[in-house]
Amino acid sequence: MDCMEGLGIISHYYPACPQPELIIGINKHSDGDFITVLLQDHIGGLQVLHHNQWIDVPPKPGSLVLISNDKYISVEHRVLANKVGPRISVACFFSTGASPSSKLYGPIAELLSEDKKGSPVH
Numbered sequence: 001m002d003c004m005e006g007l008g009i010i011s012h013y014y015p016a017c018p019q020p021e022l023i024i025g026i027n028k029h030s031d032g033d034f035i036t037v038l039l040q041d042h043i044g045g046l047q048v049l050h051h052n053q054w055i056d057v058p059p060k061p062g063s064l065v066l067i068s069n070d071k072y073i074s075v076e077h078r079v080l081a082n083k084v085g086p087r088i089s090v091a092c093f094f095s096t097g098a099s100p101s102s103k104l105y106g107p108i109a110e111l112l113s114e115d116k117k118g119s120p121v122h
């Protein structure tokens with residue numbers, strides 16, 4: 001649970017864009033934290049890269065999006081620009097804290113498949 005020691009919050013405001021095909025909201029990236037919890041409004045635009053294809057993450061009222069994959073490497077994602085209206089999102093980044101730590105962190109053993117148990121953590 002040390003991975004929850006640091007919490008950073010970024011609020012995004014994406015203005016409506018008359019020509020969204022010419023620009024991107026946020027370019028392709030993966031988050032460097034342990035897990036990101038994202039609140040997005042109803043506009044949409046968030047996409048994740050899955051098997052080399054961009055997949056929409058449709059907004060669902062009252063829901064939060066968790067950005068990670070099951071091995072603690074953040075999935076690549078981006079946000080499209082849109083002309084419908086401004087889009088607002090709030091991203092909470094959970095990490096080990098602001099200062100670099102000498103602690104070595106690894107996946108929770110119970111969550112690993114048999115063939116991954118006992119392998120060194122990098």
Ligand SMILES: O=C(O)CCC(=O)C(=O)O
Nearest residue numbers: 010012040046079089091
């Ligand atoms: O606005 C979004 O939906 C995503 C924001 C994001 O990817 C980030 O802050 O790292």
Ligand SMILES: [Fe+2]
Nearest residue numbers: 029030031077
């Ligand atoms: Fe992100």
